[in-house]
Amino acid sequence: MMNVIEFFRNLPKKKCHNCGNVMYEKADCYGNLCDECDHPAR
Numbered sequence: 001m002m003n004v005i006e007f008f009r010n011l012p013k014k015k016c017h018n019c020g021n022v023m024y025e026k027a028d029c030y031g032n033l034c035d036e037c038d039h040p041a042r
């Protein structure tokens with residue numbers, strides 16, 4: 001049986017390509033930018 005939590009835990013941390021911040025959530029939603037860099041007001 002596959003352990004989903006272990007699967008995600010083993011995924012490499014994704015970093016923002018703009019500022020280098022590590023992104024923990026929404027890794028697949030905003031491409032390679034963190035929330036700060038992807039903020040529409042910036």
Ligand SMILES: [Zn+2]
Pocket residue numbers: 016017018019020021033034035036037038
């Ligand atoms: Zn960023």
